[in-house]
Amino acid sequence: MSAFSLRLATVLLLASTALTAMAETPTYQRVDFSTEVAREIANDQLNATLSIELSDKNPGRLAQQLTLAINDALKKSDAYPTVKASSGNQQSWPIYGSTITSSSKLESWRGRSEIRLESRDFKAAGELIGLLQEKLQLNGISFSVAPDTRQKLEDTLTTEAIDNFRTRADTIRKAWNAKNFKLVQMGIGTAGGNMPQPVMMRASKVMDAESAPSPTFAGGETRLTINVSGSIELQP
DSSP, X not given: OOHHHHHHHHHHHHHHHHHHHHHHSOOOEEEEEEEEEEXXXXXXXXXXXXXXXXXXXXXXXXXXXXXXXXXXXXXXXXTOXXXXXXXXXXXXXXXXEEOTTSOEEXXXXXXXXXXXXXXXXXXXXXXXXXXHTTTSEEEEEEEEOOHHHHHHHHHHHHHHHHHHHHHHHHHHHHHTTOSEEXXXXXXXXXXXXXXXXXXXXXXXXXXXXXXXOOOOOOOOEEEEEEEEEEEEEEEO
């Protein structure tokens, strides 16, 4: 027998063996389904942005004034250890005015600088925001679920969702009078809990300290959902 014939015979033998094994392997009815669990969770993290806008003919002096204002706000924030404060965006732009010849003339510079607050202590954050509004504008506040809180709830809901999936699989098995079932594949998805919930608060001007009492905040809730989908094979 030639080498070619030997190789051909080997290939045919392997193919025949594979087909025989496939024929002997029982096939069962496959069922695709999903289960879902959801829970409302309190938003426990506050995020706020305050800013100041100033004008000056000297851009260097303007930058210095903005820096001093933000540094002063950060210093005041040190008295509130449960509130994380950090400097945000700072920018400046030229202000042009029209002359008799309609050509633009640089008149001054205007700049804006931000401070950002993050806290799970709403009371302290409210007091600090009220204090900073003596000189700064409140641009916006949002609430969200803190990362560690979200992770703990996700772990709990994932366990519940998988238990529900297993229970549902057994219910399907009983309905089809099958003796057992085998898990083919399973996927886990998460939805909700990651989008900040904005609070419609926006200051149009710097408020006087006496007219700006410390705000009281309610963070609201977010719905977190865990979905488990997969396939099982029923075994007679």
